[in-house]
Amino acid sequence: MGKLFIEGRVPLSGTVAASGSKNSGLAIITAAILASDGRVVLENVNAGSDLQDLCEIISALGADVRWLDDTTLEIAAGTLSSSKAPYELARKLRGSTYIVGALLARVGEADVAFPGGCQIGSRPVDFHIRGFQALGADVALEHGSIRARASRLTGSRIYVERASVGTTVNLMIAGSLADGTTILENAAMEPEIVDLANFLNAMGGRVRGAGTNFVRIEGVPSLHGVRHEIIPDRIEACTYLIGGAITRGEVQVTHVIPEHFRTVLLKLEQTGAEIAETDDSVTLRASRRPVSVDIETMPHPGFPTDLHPPMVALMAVADGVSVVQETVFDNRFAYTHDLARMGASVKVDRDTAIVRGTDALTGAPVEAQDLRGGMALVLAGLAAEGTTELGGLEHVERGYVGLGDKLRGLGAHVRGGERLPILT
């Protein structure tokens, strides 16, 4: 079990490059197995543990997967031979549900463990399953696995409940090789959905409307290999900016698309930070204690739920009282217990946290229980006086590649969190 040791109260200063988006990577690496012909080459892939686990799963399905370098992945799926994903690996990942959509479309059957991922609420997969059924698949939940079968998927008109990101991804993947047209109403509009659509279209797919809430997928008989660059990770990028704000430092994040996180930049400006941007970089400078702001998480383009825990860490040291409402997931506040251990004042009532800022956080032994909640503890540790010893680092490493290295590059006094080696 990995640990990160943080000596706090050191202002972050310098430049860090954003890695490729984890969530785009999960969708696009899975969609790569739709190609029956040719090789997919993906650039800007973040080799965090989630995407490495996914590579292992698709390789066990018979795809030829190899890393050309630290961030470039080559996948040839002409050789796909199995429809059963290794149980122990698939259950670790939330994104493994996408393999059901991809296998159904490509080989007409799938047997994939009920997914894992962060424990931030009940996280059912009922919308995905109803979507597959609407495309004509028989789906059963048996022995901890989703088992699905369809001799041929048929396009359908589907209302995506709660504008679910995962359901939109899955039905775009499955619909791409279906007979006829699939229409998604109330589709998710996240940048990762647009990235997936661009990838599918480059492979020969016909997806229109991605980025709006109405997506139209015309099924095609087959898809082929292509080269594609994955978009930058907007959540990781914003987390380092929040690191600048919480330590009253100056952080430049490069390799980003600022339009993908406009709402977050506005909120950070409201805390009193100065923001400067170019086409592909953002610099945050914070010379004073942040001022409290209220947050309500929303699907894109609203304030992203994945940045709610890092923002609560920032509010924990801010001047004033902040109300943070979580509207996307039903149990995302577990990390606040450990924040309290560090001296934060956070009162949670159902979906809302009331955070009373203090300038006196102190380092403590704490434990990450999920990816973004764990990152909130890292940020709090950077702002706290003394040493924070964070256990459960593996949760955080699922999404933050080379966390320790990147923080050290910004001048933080941290030990641990070296970049994970590539295993496949």
Ligand code: UD1
């Ligand atoms: C994705 C992201 C995650 C992000 C979230 C919201 C990936 C791998 N993960 O998660 O980082 O926080 O979008 O932006 O891309 N729901 C159901 N039944 C379902 C599916 C979802 O009830 O079948 C509920 C969820 O519990 C949640 C809401 O719908 O309350 C939205 O979830 P969804 O957008 O699907 O999130 P994920 O795709 O799991």
